[in-house]
Amino acid sequence: MANELIDSELLELLKSVDTPTVCNAIEVAQGKRGFSEFTHGTMICSAPKGGAMVGFAKTAKIAALSPPQEDQEITKERRMNYYQYMSEVTGPSVAVIEDVDYPNCIGAYWGEVNTKVHKGFGLSGALTNGVMRDLGDLAVDFPVVAGSIGPSHGFVHVREIDTKISVLGMSVSPNDLIHADLHGAVVIPKEVINGLKDAIKKLFASEQLILGPAEKKDFNFDSFKSAWEDFEKSRT
Structure with missing residues (x-):
């Protein structure tokens, strides 16, 4: 099971840090720069002060520009299959x-109803390249990171469930570990999960080599240069 890859200590640590920190920590764990499994472009967060969402991906594809072309009964059945899939949460x-429809998304799938339903199922948030609405009425402690805000649901309907998808340049497969906040999102590679706690601690220690001196009253170029040299030696 994917959920066995993360313990409660790591989960709480990931919830306490922002997505840029996780992005940098992945590079520390990999021992090189160039990690690229993150969203590209500006996203909108429904709760920018609410912290990060962390969890394994439950994926689907939707569309809303045009009515579904399939038989109505097939559309309804897929909708129920979608909700059953989303309700099967074990971690x-x-x-x-x-x-x-991206980049021409018009149908807000994420609003008051769907956020409260998915929160009730036990999910910790939603990530989409599409539209959200009902700001101010969304489920509490259920952040949505979306591509845009809009008023209408259009002809929104589910196209695929439990499938590989793409969100603003980031490929996501079912059960990928996701970290997302007001900056966007990353997919945490499975091979670095076990070393992520140590990587975050190493990253914080490295940053203090420059942040500590920078916060002192006598900070100047000479102290910056010395601190930066130490910082450069320590970072990935």
Whole structure:
């Protein structure tokens, strides 16, 4: 099970740090720069002060520009299959939804109803390249990181469930470990999960080599140069 890859200590640590920190820590764990499994471009967060969402991806594709072309009964059945899939939560989970209409998304899938339903199922947030609405009425402690805000649901309907998707340049497979906040999102590679706690601690220690001196009253270029040299030696 994917959920066995993360213990409660790491889960709480990941919830306490922002997504840029996780992005940097992944590079520390990998021992090189160039990690690229993150969203590209500006996203909108429903709760920018609410902290990060962390969990394994439950994926789907939706569309909303045009009515579904399939038989109505097939559309309804897929909708129920979607909700059943989302309800089967056994650990930290995040709904990750690709709107296939992107970049012309018009249908807000994430609003008051869906956030409260998915929170009730036990998910910890939603990530999408699509639209959200009902700001101020969304489920409490259920952040949504979306591509845009809009008023209408259009002809929104589910196209695919439990499938590989793409959100603003980031490929996501079912059960990928997701970290997302107001900066966007990353997929944490499975091979670095076990070393991520140590990588975050190493990253914080490295940053203090420059942040500590920078916060002193006598900080100047000479002290910056010395601190930066130490910082450069320590970082990935």
